[in-house]
Amino acid sequence: xxxxxxxxxxxxxxxxxxxxxxxxxxxxxxxxxxxxxxxxxxxxxxxxxxxxxxxxxxxxxxxxxxxxxxxxxxxxxxxxxxxxxxxx
Numbered sequence: 093x094x095x096x097x098x099x100x101x102x103x104x105x106x107x108x109x110x111x112x113x114x115x116x117x118x119x120x121x122x123x124x125x126x127x128x129x130x131x132x133x134x135x136x137x138x139x140x141x142x143x144x145x146x147x148x149x150x151x152x153x154x155x156x157x158x159x160x161x162x163x164x165x166x167x168x169x170x171x172x173x174x175x176x177x178x179x180x
Contacts (some may be wrong), residue, residue, distance in 0.1 A: 093139055097132050097163070107160050109139065117141065119158030128163045137164045 099108035100121065107121040107129055121129055121140070140162035146154040 093141060094136065095139070096134065096136050097129055097139075098134075100126070100129050100133060102126055109141075117158055122139060125160060125163055130158070132163060139163050146148040174177075 093111065095109050095111040097107065098110045098116070100106070102134075105121050105123065105126070106118055109117045111117070139160060142159040142161050143156055144159075145156050149153075
């Protein structure tokens with residue numbers, strides 16, 4: 093996906109991304125990509141996002157959530173089999 097990296101909250105590890113159509117996406121960024129995101133803030137970049145919806149035991153679905161997994165060719169370094177924290 094192409095767009096502009098609009099912002100970053102390092103304590104909460106949240107990225108903000110704006111698509112050419114004006115849609116705003118935010119979500120979790122892995123610690124290994126924080127430096128890359130900082131380098132590209134305000135720039136047009138190619139990113140890869142993972143999107144997911146959580147479902148509880150009763151079947152209720154959460155809002156769609158996003159995880160930044162690649163920026164301009166730099167991949168996230170999450171260990172294989174890692175799971176995201178549900179509180180993200």
